[in-house]
Amino acid sequence: MTRFTVRALAADGETRILIREAKDAEGLALALLAENLTPLRITEQDGSLGDFLSRPVTLTRRMALRDVALFCEQIGAMLASGLTVEQALRVVSRQAGKRPSARLARSLLPRIQAGALLSDALGAEPGMPHYLPPMVRATEIGGELAAGLEAAGRHLQRQAGTRAEIGNSLTYPAIVLATVVLALLVVLTVVIPGFEPIFAGEEHRLPGMTRFVLWLSDMVVNHALAALLWGLGLVVAALVLYQHSPAFGNRLATVARRLPPVRLMEKLNVSRMLGVLGMLFQSGVEASEAMLLTAQAAGSRHLRAALERASRQLREGSSIGAALESIGSIPDETCALIEVGEHTGALGPATLRAAQLLERDASEQLDRTLALVNPLAIAFLGVVVGLVVGGVMMGILSINQLALRS
Numbered sequence: 001m002t003r004f005t006v007r008a009l010a011a012d013g014e015t016r017i018l019i020r021e022a023k024d025a026e027g028l029a030l031a032l033l034a035e036n037l038t039p040l041r042i043t044e045q046d047g048s049l050g051d052f053l054s055r056p057v058t059l060t061r062r063m064a065l066r067d068v069a070l071f072c073e074q075i076g077a078m079l080a081s082g083l084t085v086e087q088a089l090r091v092v093s094r095q096a097g098k099r100p101s102a103r104l105a106r107s108l109l110p111r112i113q114a115g116a117l118l119s120d121a122l123g124a125e126p127g128m129p130h131y132l133p134p135m136v137r138a139t140e141i142g143g144e145l146a147a148g149l150e151a152a153g154r155h156l157q158r159q160a161g162t163r164a165e166i167g168n169s170l171t172y173p174a175i176v177l178a179t180v181v182l183a184l185l186v187v188l189t190v191v192i193p194g195f196e197p198i199f200a201g202e203e204h205r206l207p208g209m210t211r212f213v214l215w216l217s218d219m220v221v222n223h224a225l226a227a228l229l230w231g232l233g234l235v236v237a238a239l240v241l242y243q244h245s246p247a248f249g250n251r252l253a254t255v256a257r258r259l260p261p262v263r264l265m266e267k268l269n270v271s272r273m274l275g276v277l278g279m280l281f282q283s284g285v286e287a288s289e290a291m292l293l294t295a296q297a298a299g300s301r302h303l304r305a306a307l308e309r310a311s312r313q314l315r316e317g318s319s320i321g322a323a324l325e326s327i328g329s330i331p332d333e334t335c336a337l338i339e340v341g342e343h344t345g346a347l348g349p350a351t352l353r354a355a356q357l358l359e360r361d362a363s364e365q366l367d368r369t370l371a372l373v374n375p376l377a378i379a380f381l382g383v384v385v386g387l388v389v390g391g392v393m394m395g396i397l398s399i400n401q402l403a404l405r406s
Contacts, residue, residue, distance in 0.1 A: 069156035076149030142283020210395035282348025
């Protein structure tokens with residue numbers, strides 16, 4: 001499947017920008033016409049920097065996770081009461097005001113009327129969480145769409161709560177960091193240059209800390225633009241290498257996974273992935289096919305490739321426990337719990353239970369990490385202020401001592 005960027009004209013005259021996957025542009029154009037959308041431009045995404053820069057700029061805001069969660073719970077409750085997907089979307093679309101769930105329902109309704117599954121319609125909607133369509137597809141396969149949508153809504157609510165907790169915890173450190181940067185710029189561009197005449201001709205006799213502060217001030221005042229351009233150039237070069245060099249991307253990912261925040265985010269991704277996998281197992285999907293579907297919900301390229309390899313191992317006769325152990329990102333105790341479920345015939349419930357335990361463990365680690373952020377921010381402020389003030393004072397004292405000796 002190839003991913004395309006589509007500019008299409010809707011029946012109401014509104015121009016929409018969509019991201020779709022299809023085998024080819026011709027088949028995608030026919031699918032758009034079946035949804036009462038007139039394609040104006042279809043561009044293949046090849047992942048290059050030029051492709052990224054050539055994509056149209058839109059002001060469409062990503063739908064908030066809480067709104068997506070509310071939408072899933074609403075549709076799930078209506079399906080449980082006996083309505084069809086089309087009827088449920090019609091009810092939600094008639095909600096008063098400009099509620100995000102109503103706008104989403106109105107956007108999905110033409111695709112459902114054209115015969116698309118809800119998972120496919122959600123996958124074609126820009127701004128949706130990438131792991132939501134596979135979760136919904138798992139429940140469609142098992143014939144438990146209503147319960148699956150409600151479970152997906154609860155999952156999204158937990159994700160939204162985690163994001164809100166992270167945002168609230170990082171507000172104070174962000175303010176401290178912004179204050180430090182602003183104060184440091186004022187000191188380096190205004191205060192330190194005023195002291196430079198005092199040290200003129202005696203730089204070689206100054207302490208190392210004072211010479212570092214003077215060098216930093218000179219960099220900010222005289223070479224800030226060049227340093228900024230060099231930094232941007234390095235970032236762009238790293239992005240290009242990451243996109244076009246698998247070896248560089250794998251090496252960079254290996255280094256990044258050694259950092260505690262990255263390991264924590266990877267654990268959260270693994271717990272979400274296991275939740276999708278457990279729903280597929282519980283719905284009766286064949287193991288290798290379940291792995292491939294779960295790969296679409298993976299939050300990283302490394303995890304997606306590992307799941308695809310695990311799917312091939314299952315087709316070659318490997319056990320589920322061994323295939324999961326080969327991924328490397330899943331803890332041993334989690335693999336052991338799933339393996340017990342495989343041997344006892346309760347693979348789906350065991351995988352879902354393992355996902356819940358892993359998510360709980362990751363949430364506890366996240367709480368402990370966030371509790372350290374504020375003290376670290378204050379310590380950083382003290383170190384920066386101490387470095388600048390100490391460097392200036394040590395320079396003045398050293399000059400005074402040299403004057404007294406002479």
